Amino acid sequence: MGIKKTVNSARSGWMGAGAPEGDIVVSSRIRIARNLHGYSFPHLLDREKAEQVIHAVQLALENGELVKQAGILEMNRMAELSPVERQILVEKHLISPNLLEEHEKKAVALRDDELVSIMVNEEDHLRIQCLLPGLQLEKAWEMADKIDDGLEKTLDYAFSSKYGYLTACPTNAGTGLRASVMLHLPGLVLVDQIRGVLASISKLGFTVRGLYGEGTEALGNLFQLSNQVTLGHSEEEIISSLNSITGQLLAREREARKALLQQRREQLADRVGRSYGTLMHAHMMSSEEAMRRISDVRLGVDLQMITGIAPEQLTELMVMTRPAYLLKQAQGDLSPAQRDNMRANIIRSKLNQR
Known part of the structure; x- marks a missing residue:
């Protein structure tokens, strides 16, 4: 291609x-x-x-x-x-x-x-x-x-x-x-x-x-x-x-993962839910936070706490939210704040593609 x-x-x-x-x-x-x-x-x-x-x-x-x-x-x-x-x-x-x-x-x-x-x-x-x-x-x-x-x-x-x-x-x-x-x-x-x-x-x-x-x-x-x-x-x-x-x-x-579900299920659900909510609604997102939140959501998907999202969708997001890919899509320089805003927008758009 x-x-x-x-x-x-x-x-x-x-x-x-x-x-x-x-x-x-x-x-x-x-x-x-x-x-x-x-x-x-x-x-x-x-x-x-x-x-x-x-x-x-x-x-x-x-x-x-x-x-x-x-x-x-x-x-x-x-x-x-x-x-x-x-x-x-x-x-x-x-x-x-x-x-x-x-x-x-x-x-x-x-x-x-x-x-x-x-x-x-x-x-x-x-x-x-x-x-x-x-x-x-x-x-x-x-x-x-x-x-x-x-x-x-x-x-x-x-x-x-x-x-x-x-x-x-x-x-x-x-x-x-x-x-x-x-x-x-x-x-x-x-x-x-x-x-x-x-x-x-x-x-x-x-x-x-x-x-x-x-x-x-x-x-x-x-x-x-x-x-x-x-x-x-x-x-x-x-x-x-x-x-x-x-x-x-x-x-x-x-x-x-089994131990987390048995012993800390509510804490795990809260962590996964908070990360999912942040990814779905945030308007600013650093690269490090994006990777951490995506990891949490992927765990939630794998444990069937979250449905409707494919794991490969999240893997793709890990590339889409990296600095060079963002610069390529912007076709020009981005300030740190602009990059964080663009990253959050891409995540929200991707996760809404159900």
């Missing part, structure tokens, strides 16, 4: 309805890191060499039969996009914040439905990403693996018989696979168990990050859980382990 339509729409394919474990797992992501033999890692590339990498990937996309079967992937140079448009791609989770740095040397290829993106010259020459709604790690891996195989028929990957695929960061060497799930965990936050649970997970070789990955905060009770190390583990082992840990987290979150 083209990059311009992508940056003008908050909706994305990974926000689909009826996904497995969709009441807690917002999305599943598989990311494969690859580098081209004979080229320095991206942080050492000059503009000319970086352009050669982009051109090589573009040719592989155009000529690879397996890649074509996986869907149309359009190459877009980051320098051709405005700062706001680049930030919207981050807000939609289609690229990482890293791709914004030294953007003149970087590019992204997107599939029409936005389920697949390939970042070029991020930390590695290629970051192949597949993002699906709910808990679908195996399916995401199958899609990403097919594209990787197609590209490898044309591109000469940097590979060692001893260390596997070579990457800029040693923790990604081996399979180059990073699997992650985005989880909505308000129950564990409200019963004050989240810190203990996350500390236990880190001891098992997994890491928990915020909404937009490394170095970001967990807005709206959203957490990204992923594997820490790829070397010495097969893709199947990594995905199986993450599925297992995710299953345990799902059980803990559901126990927390």
Whole structure:
């Protein structure tokens, strides 16, 4: 559908309805890191060499039969996009914040439905990403693996018989696979168990990050859980382990929600109701408050305290209320007060679309 339509729409394919474990797992992501033999890692590339990498990937996309079967992937140079448009791609989770740095040397290829993106010259020459709604790690891996195989028929990957695929960061060497799930965990936050649970997970070789990955905060009770190390583990082992840990987290979150309903039902109903009322009637709303209120309402929807609102509607709102998307819709600068007013107006309009 083209990059311009992508940056003008908050909706994305990974926000689909009826996904497995969709009441807690917002999305599943598989990311494969690859580098081209004979080229320095991206942080050492000059503009000319970086352009050669982009051109090589573009040719592989155009000529690879397996890649074509996986869907149309359009190459877009980051320098051709405005700062706001680049930030919207981050807000939609289609690229990482890293791709914004030294953007003149970087590019992204997107599939029409936005389920697949390939970042070029991020930390590695290629970051192949597949993002699906709910808990679908195996399916995401199958899609990403097919594209990787197609590209490898044309591109000469940097590979060692001893260390596997070579990457800029040693923790990604081996399979180059990073699997992650985005989880909505308000129950564990409200019963004050989240810190203990996350500390236990880190001891098992997994890491928990915020909404937009490394170095970001967990807005709206959203957490990204992923594997820490790829070397010495097969893709199947990594995905199986993450599925297992995710299953345990799902059980803990559901126990927390059950306890809230049994022991603090009126307080929970009051919290959900107040947030719903605020979203429906407020005329000023900060970004942080919007994420917090949307999280409360989503919990209310999942617990059937609120009806008539689809969870994917709320996921879309989380993108629609972010700063860059608001600036794009306004087609100009906004003062903080104007931004808060526009955010509240968008929320009210969206929630009234029943």
